[in-house]
Amino acid sequence: MREEMLKSILSDLNGSSADIEASAVISTDGLTIASLLAANMDEDRVGAMAAAMLSLGDRTAAELARGELEQVMIKGDNGYVLLIHAGHDAVLTVIARKEAKLGLVFLDAKRAAAGIAELL
Template identity: 65%
Template sequence: MRTDMFQQSLEDLNGSTADIEASALISTDGLMIASALPHGMDEDRIGAMSAALLSLGERTARELARGSLERVLIQGERGYVIMSSAGPEAVLTVLAKSNAKLGLIFLDIKRAAETLSKLI
């Protein structure tokens, strides 16, 4: 039941803008909770990388006195990977197009993360 709610939240996020291509909710220990990812993506590897990057981002922000981490942003030539906490036990990972309007996407991600963190 809860898994369906996670799934629906991710699908709503993906549908909120054409700029978001995929999303996943991952536990902080790297296990996939729910995903709306394209076929052929390795969920186990995405889960492990997302959890590791968010953890490293939190440590980096703390060590460099940047305050608490809001998001990890990776920009590649074909788009963005954006990771954000969804409560203390999960990471929301989003794939966005290269021409995406990041301000709007950050808002959508923040709303989705708040919704998902309440469900966890």
């Protein structure tokens, strides 16, 4: 039931913008809770990488006195990966195209993360 509700939030997020290619809710220890990933994406690898990046981001923000980590963004030649805390124990991972309008992606992702945090 909870997974279906989370998938519904992810579906709404992915449908909110053609720029969003995939998304997932991952526990802070790297386990995938719910996902709508492309067929060529390994759910376990995405989860492990997201957890590692989030952990590093948390430590970096703390060490450099930047306060509580809100998000981590990775930009590559082919697009973006955005990680946003969704409550204390989960992270929302959003994969977006390189042409993405980041302001809209951030807004939609933040809204989705808040909904996920409420469910968890």
